[in-house]
Amino acid sequence: MAPATPSRKPLMAGNWKMNNNHLEAIALVQKMAFALKEADYDAVDVAVLPPFTAIRSVQTLVDADRLGIQYGAQDVSQHASGAYTGEISASMLAKLKCSYAVVGHSERRQYHAETDEIVNAKARAALAADISPILCVGEGLDVRKAGGQVAHVLAQLDGGLAKIPADQVRRTVIAYEPVWAIGTGETATPKDAQEVCAAIRTRLAELYDGGPADEVRILYGGSVKGGNIAGIMAQDDVDGALVGGASLDPGEFVKICRYRDLPV
Numbered sequence: 001m002a003p004a005t006p007s008r009k010p011l012m013a014g015n016w017k018m019n020n021n022h023l024e025a026i027a028l029v030q031k032m033a034f035a036l037k038e039a040d041y042d043a044v045d046v047a048v049l050p051p052f053t054a055i056r057s058v059q060t061l062v063d064a065d066r067l068g069i070q071y072g073a074q075d076v077s078q079h080a081s082g083a084y085t086g087e088i089s090a091s092m093l094a095k096l097k098c099s100y101a102v103v104g105h106s107e108r109r110q111y112h113a114e115t116d117e118i119v120n121a122k123a124r125a126a127l128a129a130d131i132s133p134i135l136c137v138g139e140g141l142d143v144r145k146a147g148g149q150v151a152h153v154l155a156q157l158d159g160g161l162a163k164i165p166a167d168q169v170r171r172t173v174i175a176y177e178p179v180w181a182i183g184t185g186e187t188a189t190p191k192d193a194q195e196v197c198a199a200i201r202t203r204l205a206e207l208y209d210g211g212p213a214d215e216v217r218i219l220y221g222g223s224v225k226g227g228n229i230a231g232i233m234a235q236d237d238v239d240g241a242l243v244g245g246a247s248l249d250p251g252e253f254v255k256i257c258r259y260r261d262l263p264v
């Protein structure tokens, strides 16, 4: 596959999961913003994905201080509006100027029984509101041990992208997150990450004519930190990272954003 081009600007997205109230969120974004320089934003898109309750505060800070940090949500409803207690719609997130919404994170699939059909409906709801879905795919340890990771991930990809046309897939982000590497300290090797990310790009080329495969950003996620990001980013088909635990530490997250300065 072709190496990353300027049309695939790397994206480092910090998924805070269920951490940080709105006051803590402001403090964390301020620390990041203090450390990040213009050159960082030129090289990398930097995004935070706070809990829903903190998005408005992050928006206010980003707007007031004209920060280059992007932000988004960790989930979105598949429904547009109505009697869905506890749900947050894509149009509500668009009103908060969210750039991204994660869909199909393995924790949603596992704890909330989200199927590929639901994940697909969420991705389409996000796109309809001009929000880029970050579509998560990834295999469990049993699948990995049996060598079925590529087939498993491609089936999730096919399901997640169903009925999404080429002009919309261009703005979709795919995150490959092997479930066995999330929050465990076990990182996939750069070669493991490249194998699956390359297979994802090849499948995108099969599914879509006209070049979207070369434009879609594919992230790796799973115990990413300053010590392993450079090797992962050296892979041709990895265009960034979805970072969990390390994104809660501003120093570590900024280090990840500056992976170019780190040894491979």
Ligand SMILES: O=C[C@H](O)COP(=O)(O)O
Residues within 6 Å of the ligand: 015, 105, 177, 181, 182, 183, 184, 185, 221, 222, 223, 224, 242, 243, 244, 245, 246
């Ligand atoms: O969304 C992020 C991933 O689940 C990775 O989390 P982690 O970096 O804590 O392993």
